[in-house]
Amino acid sequence: MSANYQPVERTGGQALVAQLIEEGVTDIFGIPGIQLDWAVDAIRENADRITYVMPRHEQATSYMADGYARTTGREGVCMIVPGPGMLNALSGLATAYACSSRVLYICGQIPSGLIGQNHGMLHEIPDQSGILKSLTKWHGIARRPEDIPALVHQAFVELRSGHPRPVALELPPDVLQAKGVSAVLPRAQPDPLVPPAAAIAEAAAILAAARFPVIQVGGGAAAADAGEAVRALAECLQAPVVMTDGARGLLDDDHPLALTSLGGRAVFPHADVVIAFGTRFIDGMAKPTHADPATRYIYVNVDVGAAGAPRVPGCFVEGDAAAAAAALLAALPAGERPSAAATVAKVKAWSASQTDAIQPQTDYVRAIRASMADDDILVSELTQVGYFSNIAFPVHATRSFVTPGYQGTLGYGFNTALGAAHGNPGRRVVSLNGDGGFGWGMQELATLARDGYDLSVVVFVDGHYGNVRRIQQRAFGNTFAVNLANPDFAQLAGAFGLPFEGVDSPAGLGAALERARDRKGPALIAVSVSEMPSPWALIHPFVPSPVAPPPNPLGEPAKA
Known part of the structure; x- marks a missing residue:
């Protein structure tokens, strides 16, 4: 066993920081407070390895962790005191949840033996754990210092697998201060959800027969770093790629197949197959992005709920967007399709004419x-x-x-x-x-x-x-x-x-x-x-629109 993983006696705070370092954490956004003193002091002991960034309000800690996570591709970590501190930072946690952001939300607690007894302890609120569970995909609370490495490790297992959403870990002050013998666990490895071969084969057969396929990508595809895999698939299919707000940049907007959601209005009505990667595929009124019953739909997502009502039923591929796009490309028959660049260029020109008028x-x-x-x-x-x-x-x-x-x-x-x-x-x-x-x-x-x-x-x-x-x-x-x-x-x-x-x-x-x-x-x-x-008539299709109707990119009537 490596010396790094030998059991040693540490405070709970030291065990926390040792496991965070093993998981690759180099930055923590936090505001210190009495319930976190033993964790913050352990960070001070490791100031050459972890930077502690202290803003002026707890709300900023979770927002900063989210911005860090979504732009670096690494996990963002914030740390706040319980009660009012936890509540102040919840808006950033809710945003991270909505945006499939990998944020570890470390929160203090009241002394472990007093949780749930309603004695009016400093910063005590009813059911803090329940609040955190409602805004995270996983939640843990440490009861002993020996438990902390495994809990931190599990938090990163959750962050690096399945749906990338925030996780929360509560740490009572007595547990952070107490000493226990524990070992650092090896770093959690990414574990993307591999799509089933049968689902890939079904989806590939649908795409192989498609006349005008359209791809939509959402925030889940962005979180999966699926850009290169989606680009290669799109170029093989010569399929326009419609990017939601959360997926902007997955393809360079200058790419001949790249479109925004505005351009989607022109291509969806003519698609015989739509494949949606990492997107809920519904608009702000909970209506499907496109719902022509004559269109065939393929939904690629780690969340089975992203393929259910109100969407039109279709082929569901449960899996990581990048892995699924690569698997579909490999499963498609060889052969070149006619270029769709001129078709998409018409849509780009129409989109520009609409936005330029604002x-x-x-x-x-x-x-x-x-x-x-x-x-x-x-x-x-x-x-x-x-x-x-x-x-x-x-x-x-x-x-x-x-x-x-x-x-x-x-x-x-x-x-x-x-x-x-x-x-x-x-x-x-x-x-x-x-x-x-x-x-x-x-x-x-x-x-x-x-x-x-x-x-x-x-x-x-x-x-x-x-x-x-x-x-x-x-x-x-x-x-x-x-x-x-x-x-x-x-x-x-x-x-x-x-x-x-x-x-x-x-x-x-x-x-x-x-x-x-x-x-x-x-x-x-x-x-x-x-x-x-x-500009709302251009941003959301459910807003009454005076804009010119989108062009027919194929030069033929839309399907009835």
Whole structure:
């Protein structure tokens, strides 16, 4: 047995950190507190191997871990005290759950012998474990220091297998302080779910006979790093690839088969086979993305629920998206198909004509993109330019475009961008924010100033919760409780010693971003804007749409 795995006496905190190091953890986002003292001290003892990043609010810890995980492909780890600390960080945990993000959520507890007795201990809340179980795929709680290595190891087994969702581990303070004899366990290895051969054969036969197959990829495919396998399959089939918001960048948008969800409107009605990799394949109203009964469907997912109602029944392949795409490619008969590049080019041109008509968002998106390298990271927020970016911002690299997924977490963006910046020191990060959402995390300018990330923070300032205002005006003919009192952003940046620019046009924003890029390091840019036109008819098909109908890419009528 290797000396690294020999049983030794450790405190629970030391056992925790020893196993985290074995699992490859190099960064923890956390805020210390009395219930975690023995864990934090063990991190201090290993400061040459683990970096402890302390933001100003517990909410930022889970968002930073999520941004770190989704942009690096490594697990993100956060650590918070129980009760109010745990509750403060739940919004980031919910976002990680929605986005299939590999986050380990380490949470303190009250003393182990008092859990569930309702004595009013410091930070005690009813059924903390139950709350955590509802937002994670796996949950553990340590009762003895000897248990901790195995629990941490199991957490990483769960993170590296099946559906990649967050996991939680609760650690009572007495268990962290107590000593016990335990051994570090060998690092958990990735264990992708291998698709059954029979299901692959069935799906391959359907694809081999397809006249115009279409591929949709979602966040599960992105989490599985399925880009290369999907690209190879798509090129073999000459199938358009429709990327959901969570899969942007899986194929470079410049690839001749790559489409956004807007382009999907033009190709789905003509597809005789649709294969969905790692996506729920439903829209925001719980309707199938496409539901023509004459179309044959193949659902590739680690979750059997992703193939059930309300979707049209089809062939289900239970498995990892990357493994399934590679297996399907190997199972297809040899032979070249006619190129679909010209067909997809028509759809790309139509999509561009629709987005180009939305101003000033189009010009802002172009200015932002022009200031960034292909593998720079954009963290989009729930703001007008952010919404529009989901379909109109060109994405050229995997793990370079981040959204809050179906959770729609207003205010997540700046904190998440901090985690992305920490995990990717060689890549620049641009964070898009509205003045409403930015107000929920602006205290983290202190974290940005302290750590000096190459992060440009853009805040679009109109003095309102803009989307709420638009919906209220449309639905009720008036608005209520949407006005904001904003700080002087120049003074706010100055208080933290951060470079600042105030601009009021796409050209001004582009120039400011270029200066920030050339200077490197942090920047805060406030963009004064007025109310913008709604892009929702292009983003979601269930919104009444005045846009031009999509073209027929095949030059023939759609199926009845």
